[in-house]
Amino acid sequence: MTAGWTFLAWSVPVNGAMIGEPTAVGQAGQFRVESVIDYASRDVERSNLCCLDSDALRLLITISGLVNQRVEVFGRLGGVVIQGMQLPGFPDFDGEPDVAVGGGFKATLYEHGPVAWGVGGQELYYETHDNGLSATVSWNEVDLFTGPTVTLRPGVDLYGGLLGSLVIGDLRGPGGSADLDQHTPLGLFIGGRINVTRSVFFGLELALINELGVSSRAGVVF
Numbered sequence: 001m002t003a004g005w006t007f008l009a010w011s012v013p014v015n016g017a018m019i020g021e022p023t024a025v026g027q028a029g030q031f032r033v034e035s036v037i038d039y040a041s042r043d044v045e046r047s048n049l050c051c052l053d054s055d056a057l058r059l060l061i062t063i064s065g066l067v068n069q070r071v072e073v074f075g076r077l078g079g080v081v082i083q084g085m086q087l088p089g090f091p092d093f094d095g096e097p098d099v100a101v102g103g104g105f106k107a108t109l110y111e112h113g114p115v116a117w118g119v120g121g122q123e124l125y126y127e128t129h130d131n132g133l134s135a136t137v138s139w140n141e142v143d144l145f146t147g148p149t150v151t152l153r154p155g156v157d158l159y160g161g162l163l164g165s166l167v168i169g170d171l172r173g174p175g176g177s178a179d180l181d182q183h184t185p186l187g188l189f190i191g192g193r194i195n196v197t198r199s200v201f202f203g204l205e206l207a208l209i210n211e212l213g214v215s216s217r218a219g220v221v222f
Contacts, residue, residue, distance in 0.1 A: 017060065017076060018205055018215040019189050021159045022147040023108040023118030024072035026221065031065045034201075034219025036078075041212045056080065058100065062219075075103040080126045095128030095137060104143075114151040121145070135173035142166045145189070155195030163187045163207065191215075 018036050026032060039057050060078030067073055080100045104122025111117075127138045147161015165185050191205030199221045207213035 017058070017102060017122060017124045017141075017143070018217065019120075019122075019143070019145050019161075019163065019207075020062075020106075020191070020203070020205070020217070021118075021149045021157060021193065022106060022120055022145050022161045023116045023149040023159070024066055024070050024106050025149070025157075026064075026066055026072070028066045028069055031063065031222045032219050033222070034062050034064075034217045036060045036062060036215060036217045038205075038213060038215035040207065040214075060100065062217075070108040072106045073103070074105070074122075076122075076124065077101055080128060094130055094132070096130070098126055098128045100124055100126035116149045116151075117147070118149065119144075119146040133173060135171065137169065137171050139167065139169045141168075147189075155201075156193075158190075158192045160188065160190035163189050193217075 018038050037057075037059055041056075058078065058080045060076050062074050062076050064072055064074035078100050079097050080095075102122060102124035104120060106118055106120035108116050108118045121142065121144045123140070123142050125138075125140045127136060129136050143163060143165050145161055145163045147159060149157055149159040151157055163186070165187070167185075188208045189205060190208075191203060193201055193203035195201045201219050201221070203217045203219075205213075205215040205217075207215075
């Protein structure tokens with residue numbers, strides 16, 4: 001592998017999708033449609049070589065609904081805008097905007113008063129290309145999470161928990177190929193959501209340790 005491809009394998013930005021409440025939210029028969037904008041910085045490694053900080057910006061639409069009062073399923077579709085990082089003496093990887101797809105589930109395991117505890121999982125896949133370098137990066141991430149959702153008052157929730165990520169990435173180009181991995185698989189997330197009206201809500205979320213991420217969302221309940 002050339003030195004240029006070694007740099008590329010280190011510099012590809014990766015980050016997981018927004019978690020949201022780790023419990024099933026809403027009522028049976030309702031659907032939620034929300035837009036998510038998030039930015040994240042993560043450490044990436046190649047063949048256990050660490051680390052270079054990388055950035056990513058993503059725009060996603062999430063559609064979710066309850067299978068029953070304790071199980072929620074959702075799908076995601078959107079775009080990933082990726083900006084590579086430059087190391088002196090090596091080319092920069094600038095991924096073009098491309099499509100991201102994914103989905104997942106959340107299940108409420110326990111409820112007592114204003115506190116609910118849940119678990120869930122999600123997957124997100126995308127590819128991005130740098131035509132100038134004739135390079136392609138694919139990234140598939142599976143996230144598992146668990147934590148509480150606390151209802152402070154009707155329409156106002158706080159949540160958080162533990163997040164684990166399994167990532168499988170690949171860089172392909174004329175100079176060879178490389179496997180890409182996330183350096184730290186465990187992290188924390190914390191966030192909140194507030195209903196502006198009975199059908200419109202906003203939220204913010206932070207992801208820590210395995211990444212430094214900030215996500216915002218706005219949605220409508222049908």
